[in-house]
């Protein structure tokens with residue numbers, strides 16, 4: 001007889017908690033169970049989890065009631081991977097196949113290792129949460145030493161520009177979440193990315209903008225001054241040595257809005273170089289803004305976007321052009337899409 005869907009999940013939740021018995025802090029099990037429960041509450045649109053964690057041979061293989069325990073923990077493991085572990089349905093199916101084929105004596109001996117896996121998924125998730133709780137520091141980019149050569153106005157514009165970028169990205173994220181239920185948002189999406197909207201296109205855009213959103217809203221970006229007063233001598237070059245060692249020799253004024261070295265990166269560091277046009281042309285509000293340039297560069301840095309076309313009209317033209325996929329790869333399409341939310345942000349300059 002098949003177990004009821006709700007029972008299966010509540011059993012799995014209980015076994016997530018039990019996997020911590022005698023391990024870690026006495027409340028970790030409760031926290032892991034609670035966090036998994038919260039995830040399920042918040043993601044009620046995700047269907048079929050109960051079926052997904054249903055693992056074969058539950059009764060047939062283990063007639064001995066004590067041995068059904070292993071399957072309980074395996075279900076708990078699949079559940080926590082799908083939720084806090086951030087694994088996809090396909091990933092979980094793969095894990096399940098792996099667990100199902102590891103039956104027999106080896107599998108029976110492995111309840112302890114399944115429990116260890118459950119705990120490690122939770123602790124990894126908890127670590128990430130801790131990082132997220134660090135105070136909101138957007139609006140406070142790190143200004144590299146070269147900014148001593150910039151005007152004070154140029155310096156003071158940067159924190160509000162990043163703050164505005166974070167607000168724009170937050171609004172864009174809300175807009176993306178509404179694409180399927182709100183015709184205004186659907187039209188906006190179709191104007192900048194793909195007409196008609198497809199799930200593949202939506203997933204791609206969400207992937208890029210989530211990455212940019214998460215960094216701009218919660219991490220510190222290091223900005224470098226490469227405007228017209230930027231020093232031209234190697235002695236005054238503030239490009240980090242490890243970047244220069246990799247061939248990134250950004251020195252002196254640069255004829256661009258900005259640039260990054262997407263191929264040379266260190267985890268957790270975000271280096272964006274701002275060129276002459278940024279300081280001469282980029283506006284504080286509206287389209288082609290300083291915030292937009294930073295967003296544009298971050299899509300290059302984090303998701304390797306290209307520059308197939310510049311300017312809003314040409315970016316839009318990619319959507320109906322001969323190579324439609326380019327709209328999804330083009331940095332300016334992301335910039336203009338995000339900037340189109342400008343009426344919803346409040347940051348004022350000066």
Ligand SMILES: [Zn+2]
Nearest residue numbers: 300306307331
């Ligand atoms: Zn670019």
